[in-house]
Amino acid sequence: MIGPVLRATLLRVLVVLVCAGLLAPIAIVAILSFSGAPYLQFPPRSLSLHWYQRFLGDARWRSAVLNSTVIAAMTCVLSTALGFLAAYVMARGTLFGRRTLAALLLMPLIVPHVVTAVAVYFLSAKFGLIGIKPWIAVAHSVVALPIVLVILQSALETVDPNLERAAMVCGCTRFGVFRRVVVPLALPAVVSAALFSFLISFDEVVISLFLAGIRSETLPVRIWNSLMLEIEPTIAAVSTLLIALTTLALTLDWLVRRLRDQRVRAG
């Protein structure tokens, strides 16, 4: 039998190792991106912003960033708006087959992106929609919607329906209740949903790969095309920017949640 101290130490070592394994690849890419060497070398012997300059100096990379930003912004607005309405129904509505409906709305999470991508590509090719940015955003919204729904539904379920009743009693119209009570109370979750839907679209690869065409190459598609040729260090710089964006989104989400918790405790 192994003693309790040894067992606890063993578990701790295992946890630290797996955590290191999870964080190390991302951290190493971030460090490498500042390397001054012409190839990937760790630890970097000299530091420079060489790869960032190369990335920002390239018109094709710049347009990829722009395309991704535009598409992600449109996805964010569309999926958050539609997701909010659907989440409100899920939390408050009376509908037949709510479980079936929920399973249906969450399906794009489970169905492989390749299936969605191929099917939408088939449709897009028929109607000449390849490379149209708003259309790519619509396709991204399909996979972002379930996440928005999950975030907003759980938030709306914690909002006391009596507050809405109280507003109605005080003479507020239905739309007024929605605008003055429901939306403000769910605002932190709306911000979270918007952040994550933006991130999902900004990082999406497979659907963009099929729909982007030549005109609307997004950042992940550009990375993909570049990786097909060689593992060049410019991608380390691009990756680091994407990691920074993820970190920023997660931090903002954490701040918003903390703010909400404080408000709940204060109220």
Place this chain on the structure above:
Amino acid sequence: MRLTRLASLLLILSALTLLTLVFLAPIGWFLWASFAELGSVGDIIVETRETLGSGAVAAAILNTNLIALEVTLLVLLLGYPLAYGLSRARGVAFSLILVCIVLPYFTSVIVRTYAWMVLLGRNGLINQVLLGTGVIDAPLELLYNRIGVVIGMTYVLLPYMVLTLYAAMKAMDPRLLQAAEGMGAGPLRVFLKVFLPLTLHGVAAGVLIVFILAIGFFVTPALLGGPGDLMIAMLIEREIELTQNWPGAAMMTLVLLAVTLALYAVYSRVADVRKAFRA
């Protein structure tokens, strides 16, 4: 305030329209049109049997299953202790472990895959370190083969398992463990007879979700694998990008979709899919 049935329907209509027009209908239309191209029902059956029985497709289906199984097993082996550690950790340690899980979880799949290309390559960091310290004389082949695919996919899918298992462990009543200890059970016995059985539904949910996601993987195996690691999703992409073989792609899509949905049906009985995607 409850909504009336009509109001509910009107509000959810927008989301349903999006889902129908850009998800359900295209999938249905793509499958229908591609199969219709083949002619009569008899032709379709013959053609389907031929396609699915052909060497490349059969190999891809086998690869997909094997890779998904290996990855699921590895993810479980690594994820269980990590989830246990997370459920026991408090304060700063808890936050640190959570960051290690959540940051990669929300980082772009292509970035995570690229990170492993950098690490596993012939001149990659792992080989540099091992050669530099004299552990090996010749570089190990870790990239563009099965090893690379399994490592990369394990890395990408690990957070799903950990978060699922953590939820199961967190929901457990700690007094049950104390009761078992109080009645004289040793630590191993408490683990095997109480803790493990009470987390089994979490294990089932984690295994299912990881397997479901693994069989549809595309980006990671495409970038880290070699010619022998073709998975079904990659084959579907190839049929369309390279040969414009819509019927072939439709058959494989149908198989992948059917298996995914069947497993999803089982999964929804064990767990709530919303939990797997909420951090």
